[in-house]
Amino acid sequence: MLGSGTAVFCSMLCGLAIPLLIQRILDGPVAHHDTGGLALLVTGIAVVGTGEALLFYLRRRLIAGPSTSVEARLRDDLYHHLQSLPIAFHDRWQSGQLLSRAVSDLSTLRRFIAFALIFLITNTVVLVVGLVVLFVLSPTLGIISLVCAAPLILISTLYESKYAVLARRSQDQNGDLATTVEESVLGVRVLKAFGRGRHLADRFAREAKELRRTELRKVHTVGLLWAAIIVLPEFAIGGQLLFGTFAIVDGTMTVGTLVAGVAVATYLRWPTDSIGWLLAETNQAATAAARYFEVLDAEITITSPAHPKSLPAKARGHVRFDDVRFAYPGSEGEEVLRGINLDLRPGETVALVGATGSGKTTLTALVGRLADVTGGRITVDGVDVRDLDLADLRTTVATAFEEPVLFSASVRENVALGATGATEADVRQALQVAAADFVDDLPWGLDTRIGEQGLSLSGGQRQRLALARAVVGRPSVLVLDDPLSALDVHTEAEVEHALRSVLSDVTALVVAHRSSTVQLADRVAMLSDGKITAIGHHSDLLATNENYRAMLSTMDEERDEVVA
Numbered sequence: 001m002l003g004s005g006t007a008v009f010c011s012m013l014c015g016l017a018i019p020l021l022i023q024r025i026l027d028g029p030v031a032h033h034d035t036g037g038l039a040l041l042v043t044g045i046a047v048v049g050t051g052e053a054l055l056f057y058l059r060r061r062l063i064a065g066p067s068t069s070v071e072a073r074l075r076d077d078l079y080h081h082l083q084s085l086p087i088a089f090h091d092r093w094q095s096g097q098l099l100s101r102a103v104s105d106l107s108t109l110r111r112f113i114a115f116a117l118i119f120l121i122t123n124t125v126v127l128v129v130g131l132v133v134l135f136v137l138s139p140t141l142g143i144i145s146l147v148c149a150a151p152l153i154l155i156s157t158l159y160e161s162k163y164a165v166l167a168r169r170s171q172d173q174n175g176d177l178a179t180t181v182e183e184s185v186l187g188v189r190v191l192k193a194f195g196r197g198r199h200l201a202d203r204f205a206r207e208a209k210e211l212r213r214t215e216l217r218k219v220h221t222v223g224l225l226w227a228a229i230i231v232l233p234e235f236a237i238g239g240q241l242l243f244g245t246f247a248i249v250d251g252t253m254t255v256g257t258l259v260a261g262v263a264v265a266t267y268l269r270w271p272t273d274s275i276g277w278l279l280a281e282t283n284q285a286a287t288a289a290a291r292y293f294e295v296l297d298a299e300i301t302i303t304s305p306a307h308p309k310s311l312p313a314k315a316r317g318h319v320r321f322d323d324v325r326f327a328y329p330g331s332e333g334e335e336v337l338r339g340i341n342l343d344l345r346p347g348e349t350v351a352l353v354g355a356t357g358s359g360k361t362t363l364t365a366l367v368g369r370l371a372d373v374t375g376g377r378i379t380v381d382g383v384d385v386r387d388l389d390l391a392d393l394r395t396t397v398a399t400a401f402e403e404p405v406l407f408s409a410s411v412r413e414n415v416a417l418g419a420t421g422a423t424e425a426d427v428r429q430a431l432q433v434a435a436a437d438f439v440d441d442l443p444w445g446l447d448t449r450i451g452e453q454g455l456s457l458s459g460g461q462r463q464r465l466a467l468a469r470a471v472v473g474r475p476s477v478l479v480l481d482d483p484l485s486a487l488d489v490h491t492e493a494e495v496e497h498a499l500r501s502v503l504s505d506v507t508a509l510v511v512a513h514r515s516s517t518v519q520l521a522d523r524v525a526m527l528s529d530g531k532i533t534a535i536g537h538h539s540d541l542l543a544t545n546e547n548y549r550a551m552l553s554t555m556d557e558e559r560d561e562v563v564a
């Protein structure tokens with residue numbers, strides 16, 4: 001950046017030297033009708049002009065590397081930070097806002113570093129040097145230019161406060177627009193099914209119109225500033241010509257000095273005029289940086305402890321919930337879980353049942369520290385999960401979510417995502433355990449691209465791949481949030497079969513919405529009012545607990561309705 005700034009500064013000095021050479025020609029060969037030194041002076045102009053062009057090229061070459069690498073590193077930091085931020089952060093933030101920060105705000109910053117920052121510094125320096133040259137040529141010419149440049153400060157200050165508000169608004173509106181596009185693409189099936197495409201299209205058009213209005217106001221503001229700035233150098237040139245002509249008539253100034261003074265003032269037009277553009281770019285970059293740091297300064301609340309404890313050498317997967325409490329941030333302390341006590345013995349499968357919204361998903365998120373308990377503690381083999389290194393914890397505890405998310409990648413990559421360093425053999429074994437033998441029938445087997453840009457898979461196939469991903473790292477504890485959700489009766493049997501083999505040698509907590517899932521478990525825990533209100537074998541609970549019977553029959557009714 002220093003090299004690039006120096007190159008641009010030297011190239012501008014070359015530009016400023018040309019008027020001085022012109023002065024020499026006018027006051028020398030022209031005034032004395034002697035062409036003797038003309039060749040040398042003209043060669044000087046050609047050399048200085050070529051130097052100016054080469055240095056300008058050098059500026060671009062030198063700045064391209066640093067500006068793009070700064071952009072890449074900022075983007076990298078943002079991505080890693082986003083990955084480390086807790087789920088609570090992502091619940092609060094629209095993905096379009098994050099997308100616009102990662103893409104357009106960082107491009108704005110790169111443009112600022114590559115162009116605006118360098119020119120902001122060099123143009124200011126050149127303005128000062130130019131004024132000094134003018135003062136040296138003639139103090140009066142210098143004073144005229146200085147007086148004409150002074151209003152710049154006032155105009156720029158007035159403009160800055162107005163433009164900053166517009167720049168922020170426009171960048172935020174860009175983020176909203178990205179969110180709408182993303183939601184309508186992800187939800188295209190729902191929109192089509194309900195014939196609500198028009199509704200979102202109207203919202204998109206409204207937001208696009210608002211953005212356009214802000215952009216027009218930005219252009220209007222910059223236009224006014226630019227007009228005010230452009231007129232100032234013209235006044236300076238007019239004033240110099242007026243004063244200079246009288247001075248030449250009086251014999252106190254040479255023609256060469258006046259021409260050189262006007263040429264310098266003309267050269268200073270770009271550094272002066274560009275201030276409008278530079279201020280606009282600077283404001284946008286400041287807004288982009290503020291938006292970027294809003295995300296980067298968001299605190300990573302779930303981290304590994306400074307001195308993590310390690311699990312016993314032979315991890316058994318004994319999970320205990322001791323008086324576990326949890327309240328979502330922003331819920332003003334209203335607890336979803338109000339003192340959960342649950343003991344999952346090594347190798348045992350416990351099904352968790354409860355009414356909709358009773359907190360089953362919330363409870364499952366706490367084991368792998370996707371969120372931290374707000375009271376009590378969860379231990380794995382006697383160690384509080386908060387005392388374990390996060391990577392260790394997440395190798396020990398694997399989670400499969402209700403919605404089996406697949407990424408735009410091959411089957412192999414999607415499954416291997418479940419464990420660092422998973423080999424081909426691990427992936428194949430995990431697929432076998434999850435009864436995902438359909439993979440062999442895919443056009444390119446394990447290499448078939450799935451996810452958004454690839455082959456569409458059925459609900460049952462997706463669920464089995466999510467299971468394979470959860471078991472590929474051979475965890476000792478498996479947390480499954482409703483692994484049979486969204487399955488039709490035929491695939492349910494297949495996934496159930498897969499689950500039986502998956503669950504045979506791990507400790508598992510399985511959220512169940514169907515009685516068929518409950519029957520996979522050794523014991524069932526019932527969650528209501530934020531507490532475990534009953535726990536026991538399915539058949540015992542069925543025989544002794546009326547609430548449990550009522551809940552199971554509701555679950556099966558709901559399921560029958562879905563099947564019907």
Ligand SMILES: Nc1ncnc2c1ncn2[C@@H]1O[C@H](COP(=O)(O)OP(=O)(O)OP(=O)(O)O)[C@@H](O)[C@H]1O
Nearest residue numbers: 091328331336354355356357358359360361362363
């Ligand atoms: N990110 C969140 N922020 C604030 N409240 C939340 C959040 N997620 C869930 N809740 C609330 O916490 C409660 C428990 O939700 P949770 O998803 O754990 O229930 P659930 O038992 O899994 O429901 P379901 O059976 O419908 O899946 C609900 O009242 C829900 O509105």
